[in-house]
Amino acid sequence: MKSVGKNIPRLDGYDKVTGKVKYVDDIDIPDCWRGEVVRSDIPYGRIKKINFDKAFDWDKVMTCTYKDIPGKNATIFLSDDQPILAENLVKHVGEAIVLIAAPSASKALEAKKHITIEYDTLDSVLSIEDSRKRKNVIFGKDNIQAKYKIEKGDVKKGFAEADFIVEGEYRTGFHEHAYIETQGMAAIPRPDGGLTVTGSLQCPYYVLKTLKSALLLDETKINVVQAPMGGAFGGKEDYPSLLGMYVALLSIKSGKPVKIIYSRDEDIVVTTKRHPSIVTHKTGVKKDGTITAMEIDVAFEGGAYSTLSPVVLSRGVIHSAGAYKCENTFCTANCYATNNVPTGAFRGFGAPQVFYALEMHIDKVAERIGMSPHEFRLKNCVEVGDRLSTTQLLKESVGAKECLEKVLSAADFGKKWRNNLDTCAFKHLRTKKGIGLSLYMHGGAFTGSGEGMKSEAGLRLNKDGTISVLTGCTDMGQGSHTVLPQIAAESLGVPAALVNTAVPDTAVVPDSGPTVASRTTMIIGSILVRCAEKMKKKLPDLKKRDVKELLKTYYSEHGELKIIERYILPPEIKWDQEKHCGDAYPVYSWAADVAEVSVDAETFEVSVDKLTVAVDVGRAVNPVLVEGQMEGGTLQALGWALMEDCIYKNGKPVNNRFQTYIIPTAKDAPEWKTIIVEKPFSYGPFGAKGIGELPLDGGAPAIANAIYNATGLRITSLPITPEKLYSLYEEKNKIK
Amino acid sequence: MKRRIKLNNGIINADADPIRRLIDVLRYDLQVTGTKDGCGEGACGACSIILNGECVNSCIILFGQIEDGDEILTVEGLLKDGKLSRLQESFVKNGAVHCGACIPGMLLSATALLNKNLKPTDEEIKDSISGNLCRCTGYGKIIKAIRECI
Amino acid sequence: MEFLSPKNLNEALKFKSEHPDFTVLAGGTDACTLINSGILKSKGLINIYGIKEIAEIKENGDFLEIGALATLTQIIENRLVSKFLPVLAMACKTIGARQIQNRGTIGGNVMNASPAGDALPVFLAYETKMELLSAKGSRLVLFEKFYAGYRKTAAEADELAAKFIIKKCDDKERFAFMKVGTRRAQSISKVCACFRQSSSYKIAYGSVAPTPIRCYVTEKFLNGCKTDAFAADEAVRLVRQEVSPMDDIRSTANYRRHVAGVLLKRFLESV
Incomplete structure (x- = not known):
């Protein structure tokens, strides 16, 4: 392959490093x-x-x-x-x-x-608890913006078969996007x-x-x-x-x-945030590590208006039982209205909250039966042929186990985990080392039959012999407008340098659906493959040496050539929205993280020394950009895990500045080890699946589990601050 | 208030209210828009410029604090005879650029570092860019891009 | 808002005496933030940045004199500071990041009077004298008398900070600057501290009271006994009583009190 799989530098790179690129505030409008x-x-x-x-x-x-x-x-x-x-x-x-x-x-x-x-x-309602007990009804009849139930097997039977039942409650707070360019x-x-x-x-x-x-x-x-x-x-x-x-x-x-x-202050006050959450788990497990039942309740805070909350909650609850084999699962979910700012889309879209809960809880379950976190996960990790909580049968492209195995061996997990456990209680150590694991996945594209909406995208031959990708999807920094031309170029058999992306203008480009849900590469990419096949049939043989001249000639003889195609949902996808049952996503991307931390045994300051991340993206169209997504998404998870929290007082964030809402700096970032696993998806372009959101889902629990490994302190609410660690430490030592 | 300053490769005359922020003079009055405004309080470094050889935040400097003859380097000044600087080239090549909003400031911090320190350690590189927040990358690719220019 | 740019020190003092209600602008790293957000509503500004007479760092016999307009970077890189008062450079390195250090001044850090100002415990522990200048003349103030309360200073409305006079530390002295902040760079202190042990102990903290504080009770205890593990434990207990931290968006009183003790313990273990 000449374009796909190659580290082609971003097409907008030159404009961005020279300051020539015009963001909206840079455009001079007379x-x-x-x-x-x-x-x-x-x-x-x-x-x-x-x-x-x-x-x-x-x-x-x-x-x-x-x-x-x-x-x-x-x-x-x-x-x-x-x-x-x-x-x-x-x-x-x-x-x-x-x-x-x-x-x-x-x-x-x-x-x-x-x-x-x-x-x-x-009388305002400002928390999930107050909304749930209807302190005042501010939305509909019961403050509930959305609710779902997912049932598989029989949890009662599952709990009856269990040797142990392990329960837990996990909370997360408001999370601010903190894009460097404010809204405008x-x-x-x-x-x-x-x-x-x-x-x-x-x-x-x-x-x-x-x-x-x-x-x-x-x-x-x-x-x-x-x-x-x-x-x-x-x-x-x-x-x-x-x-x-x-x-x-x-x-x-x-x-x-x-x-x-917007100024930064205004942006933080008025724009959406990640949904705060309370997730509870009840898990039945046998002594041999078999998970017999999982009962999960997901509560999200939707804020004042429903915006996208129903779909955020849906994605949350679908991912809440994770990548584990379990015959009996019962998941409920509610999104509660409050008089805080409306919460909305944020990379991960409900999944980071449920994975923080699940992946911490799984460590607790493993500990209860005396298994190590990695052995427990290796035993229960889904493979081809297994069914997820929505009863979705996994037919292909399941790299969960391979990701798990690769991070475990790359980080030498087992040995370090055991060693840290042995030294955790040593009083004389000023720095405690910890290692933690998470296993997770992210459904690519819209939920259920959502991609049946027939998104459009196209290719256009230009007068100068170049070809433009026409899509309403946008590049927000993730690199889609480099990746999509790579896919088009490969499909057409032309050099990547001849393909670009037209500016997304609704007067010019078709409606490709929104740029969300880790769908652009997979969905728009696969439409472009079909467009390219059609275009190739119209064009002369492109194997000739001077393709650009050939295309120019074609244009001068035939005029503009534009091919627009629609997305076709793989026919076997079956989804019952009412029961939330069936094929929740066309395919999942899979991942595993290992976090290695140092915790100051007295001040409880945490530093993340190393993060090892493995992802199965089907096919990495541009590996450097994939790594960029892996590292960047995981660093956002690190911030959420350790320092980021919008503190609201009477419905107003009090830390609405970059001096007070703090995000990680270069010195807070760990050493990175990224591993790309490729289990191709037959309906993805060249096998590619989504990557955008996945990396935010697994970082926080891996770090939380590492902190537990180092200190024996399990903090069940984010962010895990030194203050919370110290309080819990004090509490534990008082009881003794 | 009028000032005659060296901006990138040319001498210019600027005329603005002394309490106008330097970043606004650059961006709105002089139309040199490469410098970005991320927070307005010196906490994100998107507005970093090099003023008389030192990297500073232009959102918390007032135009009245600029003297005749001051030298300002912004991202636009890194391009020499239409050619990218080594750092610029390395940023593109190594995938250090995502959304691009932090990049002008990041490049100037890195330029200021390499002007003073020909062989910085990784720790010194991290120190030099710790005033520049990036929300897209994990900083690893930025550090690598700078390291390759040593 | 009026903007005055004095050409030299005398003119600056003249402007300040004519306009005592104007805000003084040095590096502007704190003041501009407040001006931009509209919190600081001053009739005018007096820009003293770059006035050379009060920006120098020099030796004067047994003393080091640091001009109020010396930038944090100047202090971090200064040969005299690294020889005679390295702990001040250590503190300055933790204030903001490079861009702030290049522009922010030591006098600004002092006059801004934040209880979290990282350089302030150093000045307290080193029993600094501060020179204040006005058109009427100069006076020396003991640094420990300079803060009258939360963000209140002893400076008169017509006075400018000119320099800090600090006795050079001797060869045998042990010292440390320690800080626990919100993240690993560009962080504001939850607790910061400067500790010294020469002929006697000096203990000073920031962020644990409305102003930076010296802990005299703990010092007296340590100066009156042989420092062993038992004494260290007692000193830690005393210092946790002596600080009076509060809950705010950065941390909790409980945690700050605990950390104040931890930092002292670490210093005592190291000497």
């Missing part, structure tokens, strides 16, 4: 006004009155409220409960009420100070009377959908263009639909181009 947003500063209440200071000069300042929205005042996702601008009720701190635009940022900011809101405060969007009036909305966004067609419905315009009047993106991680999946509407409303009303760029 006569562009700047926008600001007046927001709720209470978690729950009725708007009594909006006061516009009469003493202020409102000339040259444009303001908008919900009354300026001609169509539906809602973002269009699974349900339409989130208003674009609050009408008479605010349900979280930071909810937008009035929009402002002015010729300069300082003028807009000045105007903002002259708008005040009066409220009647309502611009709306620019078009010469034809239409409007272009551009900015830092993952899913142009999502934004378009809300714009069309709220503005009552069709796609001939409005187009959405993705600007180069400085990181997203799911944080720019749903939120840009709101921000896009803000700039569009202000632009339409003022007739000017309008840009809104």
Whole structure:
């Protein structure tokens, strides 16, 4: 192969290292006004009155409220409960009420100070517990935004067969995306009377959908263009639909181009977070290590509006029993509404929470029967022919065991684990060493028959003899716009240098579905393979030496050649959404992590010395980019495990700055060992599966288990801070 | 307030309110947009520039603190005669660049390091970029890219 | 907001006496953060960054004199500091990262008066004298008298910090700077401490009280006994009583009290 499997440098690399790349805040738009947003500063209440200071000069300042929205005042996702601008009720701190635009940022900011809101405060609900016991009903009839049940076998029978039953509860908190480029969007009036909305966004067609419905315009009047993106991680999946509407409303009303760029503080307060969670486990196990029953309950905090929470919860509960053989599983899940900021998509999409719980719990189960964590996992790890908790039969491409075996041997796990255990109790050691393991997987693409929506993508022959990939999927830094051309080039049999990706503009590219769910390489890639086959049939033999000249000639003789194809869901996929039963995903990617830590025995400071990560991605189209995903995703997991937590007081994060919401620096990062396993998926392009989210799922429990190995302290809530370790240590030593 | 400064390879005249942040003068007044604004409080390093030979955060320096004759190097100044510097080339080659938002600052921190220290250890490399937050990579590929330029 | 850029020290003092309510801007690593976020609402700024008269580091007999406008990098790399007061360089290395050290000044760290300022326990432990200047003249203040309460200093509104006068440490002296922070770089202290043992013990902490503190009770105990393992345990117990930490977003009072003891124990074990 000439392109697939090769470390082709990122196509946007040159522009990024020279500073030439134009993110939305870098684009110079003539006569562009700047926008600001007046927001709720209470978690729950009725708007009594909006006061516009009469003493202020409102000339040259444009303001908008919900009354300026001609169509539906809602973002269009699974349900339409989130208003674009609050009408008479605010349900979280930071909810937008009035929009402002002015010729300069300082003028807009000045105007903002002259708008005040009066409220009647309502009794807010600010935690999963309060929502669950219905302290106040703030959403629907029972505060529940979504619920699921997954049943396989008979857990009662399973528990009856067990020698031991092990229970546990595990909690995680709010997790901030912390992309380096904050959210920003611009709306620019078009010469034809239409409007272009551009900015830092993952899913142009999502934004378009809300714009069309709220503005009552069709796609001939409005187009959405993705600007180069400085990181997203799911944080720019749903939120840009709101921000896009803000700039569009202000632009339409003022007739000017309008840009809104969030400051870091504002971004952390108002944009979505990872769902906080409480996961409980009850596991039946035999002395020989056979898992006889797993009963799991997953509770997520959805915040004020449902946004994407129903699908986040679904992915969470589907992954909650993990990659283990077990005949009897029973999983329940609820997503609870609160008056905190709406939680939404964040790399892993519900899976990191359930794997933190499961993989810590599995260590506890193994310990109960006196087995080592690795022997227990090797015994129970799924293989081809096994069925997951949704009863999905694993027919092919199951690299779980190989990943496990490879990390165990690369890190010399067994020996180190035993040795640490022996020295854990030694009082004189100032530094305790620990090693921990996790085994996990991530379903590629949308859940169930979700990919039946027939996403489109295409290839276009250009006048200059190059070929462009046409897709509504975006590159947010993950490298898809290098990987997709590699796939197209390989399929066409042309040099990779001849293929690029067109700018994702809804006026130009087809709707490929959103850039989420680790689906781009696998789904869009496989559409491109089919497009290439069709295109090849139309073109002359491309084995000739000067392909570019050949293509140029073809173009001059025949004109533009464009092939658009739709995704076809593998026919054997069967999914019952109601029962959450069947083939939850077309395929899974598998992985295992080994974390090695040093814990200061007195200050309880933890440093992660080394992370060994193995992933089965089917086929690594660009191995360096795959490694980049593995290391980057795992470092985000490290931050979540040890230091990251949005602390909310009365619905407002108190650490909404980079000085207080801290993420790992270069000195917090471990030494990396990455191992790529390739168990090809027959429906993936050249066998490829998803990689984007997977690496965030397994880092935290591996680190938590390593800390337990070092100290004998099992912290069941993230982040694992020295303060929590010390408290638990104190508690344990008092009892003695 | 007017100042005549050396910006990258040229001499320029800048005129701005002394309490305007240096980063805003660079990005919005002079349209030199390679320098990024990540946090506005010197905590992420995306706005790093080299001012008179020292790497500093341009979001927490006011234009009034700039003197006539000061020399500023931004990411745009790393390109020499249209050619990438060794560091720039190494970043692309080693997969150190993902979303790119931290990269201008990261490159300037690395450039400042190598200007002063021809043979930095891995620990010194990590020290030199510990003021530059990256959310995409695990830093490993960035460290490797810098190490290869020693 | 008015912006004044004095050309020299005299002009700076003149501006400060004319505008005592203006905020002084040195490196700006703290002040600009507050200006950007709109928290600092000053009528004006006096930019003293780069005034050479108060940026030097020099020897004066048995003393080291560190100009208030010396940057943290200047201190970290200075030959005299590494010879006569290496512990100060150790502390400065833990403040922010390179970009902050290149711009932030030692005087700024002191005048900002954060209880978590990492250099402050060093000045306390070394019984530093601080020179304050105004248009009226100069005065020396003992560093331990400089902080009157949380973020309150003894400096008058028309005064600027000029320099810190510190007795050089002797060859036989043992010293340490220790810090437990929120992460491994660019971290703000949960607890920081400077310990000394020469003719007597000196113990100073940051982040465990509204101001940086000296722990005299513990010092007195240690100075009055032979230091063995029993004495160390008692000193740790005393020091945990002497600090008065609180819960905040970075840590808990309970943990800080514990760590304050751990750090002292480590120092005593090392001497």
